[in-house]
Amino acid sequence: MSAKNFKNKVCGGCREKLSKTEFLKCSLCSLNYDLICAGLSVAHYNSMTVPERNGWECIECLSKRPKSDNQNTPVRSLLRANNIPTDHRHDESPEISYVNTMRLKQSKTTSLTTSPIPSSGGCDCVSEEKLRAIIKQEVTSILHMAIDRQVTDRLKSIQSDLLAVQDSISFVNREYEDLKKQIDEKSSVITKLEADSSVMSSTIGELSRRLAVAEQHLRESNIEINGIPEHRSENVCSVAKQLANTVGYCLEDCDIIHATRVAKLSNENNRPRPVVVKLKSPRLRDSLLAAVAEFNRKNPEDKLSSRHLGIAGSRVPIYVAEHLTPANKALHAAARIKGKEKKYKFIWVRNGRIFVRKDDKCQAIQIRTNESLKFIV
Numbered sequence: 001m002s003a004k005n006f007k008n009k010v011c012g013g014c015r016e017k018l019s020k021t022e023f024l025k026c027s028l029c030s031l032n033y034d035l036i037c038a039g040l041s042v043a044h045y046n047s048m049t050v051p052e053r054n055g056w057e058c059i060e061c062l063s064k065r066p067k068s069d070n071q072n073t074p075v076r077s078l079l080r081a082n083n084i085p086t087d088h089r090h091d092e093s094p095e096i097s098y099v100n101t102m103r104l105k106q107s108k109t110t111s112l113t114t115s116p117i118p119s120s121g122g123c124d125c126v127s128e129e130k131l132r133a134i135i136k137q138e139v140t141s142i143l144h145m146a147i148d149r150q151v152t153d154r155l156k157s158i159q160s161d162l163l164a165v166q167d168s169i170s171f172v173n174r175e176y177e178d179l180k181k182q183i184d185e186k187s188s189v190i191t192k193l194e195a196d197s198s199v200m201s202s203t204i205g206e207l208s209r210r211l212a213v214a215e216q217h218l219r220e221s222n223i224e225i226n227g228i229p230e231h232r233s234e235n236v237c238s239v240a241k242q243l244a245n246t247v248g249y250c251l252e253d254c255d256i257i258h259a260t261r262v263a264k265l266s267n268e269n270n271r272p273r274p275v276v277v278k279l280k281s282p283r284l285r286d287s288l289l290a291a292v293a294e295f296n297r298k299n300p301e302d303k304l305s306s307r308h309l310g311i312a313g314s315r316v317p318i319y320v321a322e323h324l325t326p327a328n329k330a331l332h333a334a335a336r337i338k339g340k341e342k343k344y345k346f347i348w349v350r351n352g353r354i355f356v357r358k359d360d361k362c363q364a365i366q367i368r369t370n371e372s373l374k375f376i377v
Contacts, residue, residue, distance in 0.1 A: 013037030026058040039130020216352035222323030225275040240277045246308045249291035292320045
């Protein structure tokens, strides 16, 4: 046999590749078997002649061969040993049959314990190697069946798990699509609301500025006097006229429309409440403010105070300014604080508008909002 054709030779029992020398070929089924599956040892194989090797038959073919005679069985051998006819044992009485059966059992037990049962000359003995091969083949078959069953069960379990995972993924995918759709809708709504909010913010800012201008315009004829001590029996109109006479300005009763004290912005402030006087026109307000400024300029050592108004007690300075809205008043205070930090020389209010100027050579800057404070540098 050539080496090329021998490569495809496998054992008919274990399906393993055969060696080139030590194997047997069945004379009936023409299958090749290695020594282990053939049930032969290496020494037995080497002792076999060529005719014995050529006429060798495998275990499977031997098992299929019909038996020629069943007369030489162990039971019949025992019957012959006890001189019991094998053809007429059924015609005996039940007692004789029972006795013979008991004797057969005793003889069988005795013969089995004392000496082995003689085998017929036609029986084939199973060697240790053949028995091992048969056991190996059966165990391999059982293991294959068990492994196949376990693998099948495991694959079924994995398949069910995969189906459950697939259902979960499908559910998550549907939920994701619904959520994505909702998010897209909400995003479009949010975008629209942001646009509307931007428009509304600009509109509110514009309306706030207009409202502040209108509110300040309503106070264009008012003056605010700070520092006048409070008394229960005071007459703020008389105090306002006394202040005007002190600074050299003639203020008649008909020029004062209304005069009153207003609430303080902060209750923590211990200073007296300011007095707001509403005059007849903005021209009268400007004239009175100009007279106060002139009086303080002429008397730098003795500026306007409570002593000039004839109010008893300690001397308290009195300040007269335009009546600003709370927002403009806070903005004016912030401008004064930052102006002092940056060493600005002039900070004043004219017609409700706030101005700052660093010195005589610099240009005046109008402070409209808190963002305008960044120009004070």
